[in-house]
Amino acid sequence: MRILVTVKFTPDLQSHRSFTDGSVTRTADDGSMNELDENAVEAALQLVEAAGEGEVYALTVGGPDAVAAVRKALQLGANHAIHVSDEEIAGADVFGTAKVLAAAIRKVHEEQPLDLVITGMAALDGLTSMLPTALAADLGWSQLTLASELTVADGEATIVRHMPDAHETVAAPLPAVVSVTDEANSPRYPNFKLIMAARKAPVTQWSLADIGVDGVTVGAIAARTEVRDASPRPEKADRQVVTDTGDGGVTLANFLIEKGLA
Template sequence: MRIVVTVKFVPDLQSQRSFTDGTVTRTAEDGTMNELDENAVEAALQLRESLPEGEGEVYAVTVGGADAVAAVRKALQLGVDHAVHVSDESIAGSDVFGTARVLAAAVHQIEKDGPVDLVITGMAALDGLTSMLPTALAAELDIAQLTLASSLTVADGTATIERHMADAHETVTAPLPALVSVTDEANKPRYPNFKLIMAARSKPVTTWSLSDIGVDPVQVGAMASRTTVIDASPRPPRQNRVTVTDKGDGGTQLAAFLVERGLA
């Protein structure tokens, strides 16, 4: 079984967010692999480990500038077999549809060495939180999609997920090849061990440009984006802060504060 898992390089949630030319500023210093993509990597690794040795391999794929390679390096530290970084100046400013087109082309490029049975993504990227990429990517690949999976199993050429909705519990299946997006309920991501961390330093990362994967630059990037950032400004500092010194009645003061403002 060959599995492709998508990972994204995003700004750290604790860092100061900013925009450059209408796009989120990303630097190696304050960036990291999208936290929800760790669940996707874990799901892929668990599937590989459930197979007889040598019958499964996992590719991690990311799209972005030079700094985005950190995302697939993290995936290598977690235990994936191969890392692919699609990087091209023409990709800058792509929306979810452009990104999905590039990722689909990368999957097709991987398929030149053999069929891809499963594509796994996280439920959302924490920089945008649109949750649109899994559906857009499945549409580009023209394969079935099983989204928001709380659990995932594969047997006899069929993927089965469980999905917890607000008012229902669903079990959904689809024949392979398929795309699955997993939630943070699907598993508990592992920590990289020292051996894998050291090995990841020397493991090769395959880098492709748009021409390598057959994507026309006019189909991606800011010019092809269906969305545009009109304006962005820093968040204003908070006003009218109230500092309470706890002298034994801090809880009472907090409760009175919430009641006064109709918050309790």
């Protein structure tokens, strides 16, 4: 079982973030791997452990900071780490990012075929859950998204997908791109031995040239959308916090009535 997990560097959700020239400004000390990607790494490790053989690759795209994301995957137990970094990727939209990831995945797949690519369900830093779909389409592989359960047998992957109106069971032949939700499993904690080993483990560094991608097809020039303006949401005015001294419920009700909400 050979599985590649895509992981994303995201800023700490509690930290201060800002936009500069239409891009998210981050600093190296306030981020790590997107929390929901931990479920993807866990799903990959469990499948390899159940199969009794195999390897897990962690792949990320991004600036120098992004290496923290694959290092975290190594700490959790991934065997190999790949970091694609190139100035020309700056400003990429979801389609550009998918193209870069797909090219790197093909390079791994051509050396020795992969069975699965697993991703998290979304990035918690404001990006969307569009990437897994775009990635599967670029690779031309089966697409099994938002898996709450994942099993692999007889050259097929089967997932259970919780939609608002129904629970669906969907199957597709390998190789497939699967995105897993935070219901799929409980990610493990890294152990001390793996943390120490991850520090020294090599991370393969690729540029766009290494994976045969022309920068103009993925970066800001190719993006179909651009951020025009970004501003922090204004603090709400007239906020009030009162302590209940016996009439808190009346206060609450009257507030709603005055606002025309009841």
